[in-house]
Amino acid sequence: MPDLDAAYPRPEHIAPAEWAARVELAAAYRIFAHLGWEELIYNHLSLRVPGEPGHFLLNPFGLHYTEVCASNLVKVDGDGRTIGDSHWPINPAGFTFHGAIHRTVADAHCVMHVHTTPTMAVCCLEGGLSYTNFYAAQLYGKVAYHDFEGITVHADEGARILASAGAPDHCKPVLLLRNHGPVVIGQTLAQAFNLLWVLQRACEVQVASQPLGPLRAIPTPVLEGCVRDSLNFNTHFGAGQDSFDAMRRVVDRIDPSYRG
Structure with missing residues (x-):
């Protein structure tokens, strides 16, 4: 494979750490499109800007995920105000x-935050996620719920979403917005991606197995062991960086233009 860093050099006005974060986040958008997790121009993946407290990167509102690249990601502050120049707005619901x-x-x-069919289906179930399959078992104790309040455009709902997640001290990394869709929170982008991938698979299996009959329960000690042993988001095992990197190589082979 050619030297892609050389083919898509960092703009001089962007610090190396920020550019690396931009490239990683743009790769995530392309991975989501490859997996079919995009939703037209909607939904959102956001990432902190390294070394710039209170600044974050978000997708430009109006672009499909296959059009998102490192240079057109929008930098915003904690209130969603654009930092620097951008030709694109952000989604206020985002x-x-x-x-x-x-x-x-x-x-x-x-x-x-995504709206994939299986994750939304589970968010619409009264009982929510069922810890009855291999993937769901890895999420035991990590999931919180927030009742549906409509489209998330009202700032005051942010505080209630935080309270539902148990923030700030006991924040669950997976929040299921009832009747809506999931939100995952990662210490790294790779960890967030793996949380979402495991949740997606758990919901796919649940939606497929529920119509077949009663779901077989998994004993609590076994569930706790699955959480402890999971490689997908445990920082001791790299928090899923290897699997994210593998998917990044896939999109590099398809179209590396996200790096520009």
Whole structure:
């Protein structure tokens, strides 16, 4: 594979750490499109800017995920105000809770929100996520719920979403917005991606198995062991960086233009 860093050099006006974060986040948008997790121009993945407290990167509102690249990501402050120049706005519904989470939760370096069919289906179930399959078992004790209040464009809902998640001291990394969709919070982008991937698979299996009959329960000690042993988001095992890197290589082979 050619030297992609050389093919897509960093603009001189952007610091190296910020550019690396931009490239990583743009890669995530392309990975989501590759996996079919995009939603037209909607939904949001946000990432803190390294070394710039209170500044975050977010997708330009109006672009499909396959059009997002490092240079057109929008830098905003904690209230969603654009920092520097941008030809694009951001989705006002996108930063209502993203901003609140980033501002309040110290480890919330990356926040992701999607509307995939299986995750939304589980968010619409009265019982929510069922800890009855291999993937769901890894999320035991990590999931909180927030009741549906409509489209998330009202700033005051951010505080209620935080309270539902248990922030700031006991914030769950997976928040299921009832009747809406999931939000995941990662200490790194790779960890957030893996949380979402495991949640997606858990919901796919639940939606497929529920119509077949009663779901077989998993004993609590076994669930606790699955959480302890999971490689997907445990920082001791790299928090899923290897699997994110593998998917990044996939999109590099398809179209590396996200790096520009």
